[in-house]
Amino acid sequence: MAWTEYLTPLLQGAWVTVQLTVYSTILGAILAFAFGIGKLSPNWLIKAISVGYIEIFRGTSLLVQLFWLYFALPVAGQAVGLDLRLPPVVAGVLALSLNIGAYGAEVVRGAIQAVQKNQYEAARALNFTPRQALFGVALPQAIPEMMPPFGNLAVQNLKDTALVSLISLGDLAFRAEQLRNFTQDSTTIFTLVLFMYFGMALVLTAIMKLLERFVGRWRHASN
Template identity: 45%
Template sequence: MSDVLDSYPLLLRGAWTTVQITLYGAAFALVLALLFGLAGASRSAALRAVNRIYVEFFRGVAALVLMYWFFYALPLLGLRFTPIAAAVLAIGLNYGAYGAEVVRGSIKAVPRAQWEAACALNFTAGQRMRRVLLPQATALMLPPFGNLLIELMKATAGVSLVSIADLTFRAKQIQASTGQTAATFAVILVIYFVIAQALQVLVRLAERRTERMLGRRPQARPIPIAATTGEVMAP
């Protein structure tokens, strides 16, 4: 056990790589999810078809297969990425497809009266989306996004198979040099668990912020009763 803990610099470097790939992948996936999710919720049949093709294709293919494809097959077609870029691309495209479904579903789930009210107030299509529909849809998106983020983080372990030095890869190195199989894998399982919990806390903070923004949750500091009732307090 102490042998394993002695190699903590390696573990920390690996964990940092895992966190980086997770965050880059999540950022890329989020952009794709918003783009294709909006396309899926639009009234144009062509845009909806684009959404369907993207979602069905990239949801159907396994993340690891995509990663192998970017890593081994694409260079043969003359497209060469750095290993990390290939991993981020594969993970982002895959989870972006799941995210796009979440975005589309959330926009559709905002009560129709909100859309009608925005029309009645003569909002343009852009204003309707930006000021009325998206803010409310965001509150619906965040919980499923939190789950997807954990899934995405877990999928990054696959990059160790294409020899990117993430946490799992470092664990295999440490296991080979110390021979302490059980301790090594137990330690990194715990590290992964801690990363997952930290990500969950971040998502929960974002959820609270969004709800407060929408006025669905009391302010951080309650307003004193005197101020709301308009009573004048003695100085």
């Protein structure tokens, strides 16, 4: 087979990879803010839940998390009479989101804590509630600082999507393995896959740079 004949199935897989990356990155960012802020909460229960989530998903393998959601969760559900089977795409997105969210939560926490104390003192002097100080003062200054590490996490998330091929989800890695088994042309196929992942990473990096530049205006507005 000519290498051009590999492109159609590989591009189909790449489209699945793009969707997984977009959905899991967005959901992961939501989780990162929720649990990153939760870790700073004065409420001990919210803080304990946030710390537990972060430590569990940072301290265990993404592959094991994926397998647990796809293979173990349905078995656990059957034991209590519930049908907890997840479609492969849902299990993949959920595992990726929970994993990136845990790492992102530490980024959120660190950026908020890095805001200068005099900013909080000024907010208290203006009779801001803690919530107003957080959303009106701290986050507009902290979010620009989060963007570079968030960009790195997004690219890492893109690369981690290759793991979903192990639960038979037809992403780029899965299509590549199917082609390799059929043609035995490992060199050509995986060279193409290498460049396709690299191209997607470049596009994602450019998007994150644009977002970084956009939210960077908040820093100047707050100064």
